[in-house]
Amino acid sequence: LxxxxxxxxxSRAHLMVRALAGQDGAVVVVDGSAGAEGVRSGAVDGEGLTSEYLLMAGMLGVRQxxxxxxxxxxxxxxxxAYEGVKEEVVKMLRRSGFTDEQxxxxxFVPLAGAQGHNLVELSGRTLWYEKARGLTxxxxxxTIKQTQRTFAPPLPAPATGPHVAGDSALRLPVQAVMRVSGIGTVCIGRVEAGWVRPGMAVVFAPSGVRGAIASVEVAGESAAGPVGPGVLVGVCIRGVPKRRVRSGWxxxxxDSPQ
Incomplete structure (x- = not known):
């Protein structure tokens, strides 16, 4: 996870779009302190940001x-009071294109985060929620399920060298680019199709910039073998300076067609 x-x-909405793209699900935190009227008027979230972010999630296909x-x-x-706030959020979901089933x-979880109510254990202050079989x-x-990503060719054997059958299927959208001292240019993103592995030759679309994967990290650990669809990775790109790579590429x- x-x-x-x-x-x-x-002012940072562009970062929200970048973060939502390709996600399996999202946790929306709503300030319920002012009740239903506070949510309806947008007074608690900076003039309706919650509604806008729900619309972004719907447009980007994040439905869980x-x-x-x-x-x-x-x-x-x-x-x-809680049900009133919940109903206002349900209305926002309806306006954002979420179907009845979705x-x-x-x-929906009632929280008092600073006090730990309903974070990891059900609170004695919300017995009505516990009786309704509510979740922490x-x-x-x-409960968020990983989106099924099935476009991955059979694993090559052995998966070594710059060119291996099946490499052309790789699609890894770049969410962020950074320069790491002692390592080089690192691109972060989720593998959407194919496999990424150390040693493979790659090209950035649409620029045509070429490089090679020096290393692959998953959750801070080096991956020796191929990593497939659905996994968030950090890849070190050999031979490409940071200034030549952009988020969104x-x-x-x-050998992939562009």
């Missing part, structure tokens, strides 16, 4: 959602 934290500021209604302690954990699958935030997050196998 990889979690990506995103800023809740309008967990809605954490936070600061329920300010509502004295009142069920009716809205029904959304997990951790349990709700664990796609890493492809060298």
């Amino acid at each position: 990889t979690l990506t934290d995103t800023p809740g500021l309008r 959602l967990v809605v954490a209604i936070n600061k329920c302690d300010a509502l004295d954990f009142d069920q009716a 809205r029904a699958a959304v997990h 935030l951790l349990e709700a997050i664990n 796609v890493v492809c196998g060298l």
Whole structure:
């Protein structure tokens, strides 16, 4: 499970788009301290940012959602006040294009995050939620299923050298690029198709810039073999300076059609 934290500021909305792209699901944190009216008016989230972010999620195909209604302690954990906030979020989901079935699958969790209520254990202050067989935030997050990504050719044997049959299938959209001292240019992204492995020759689309994969990391650990679809990776690109790579480009196998 990889979690990506995103800023809740309008000036950083472009980072929200980048983070949502290709994600399997999202946790939406809603400030419930001002009740349903606060959510409806946009007073608690900077003039309607919650609604905008839900629209972004829908447009980018992120349909598995967990809605954490936070600061329920300010509502004295009142069920009716919580349900009012929840109904306002459901209306936003409807306006954002979520179907009846998709809205029904959304997990809503009443929280008081600073005090730990319903984070990893159900709280005694929300017995009405426990009676309804509600989930903790951790349990709700664990219901998010990995999106099925089936476009991967058979693993080459052995998978070594710059050119191996099947390399051309690689599609790795670049979410971020950084320069790491002592390592070089590192691109971060999720493998959408094919396989990525150390030693393979690659080309960036649409620029045509060429390089080679020096190393692949998954969750901070080096991967010796091929890594397939659905996995968030960091790849060190040999022979390509950071200034020649942009977020939004796609890493492809060298023989891949562009």
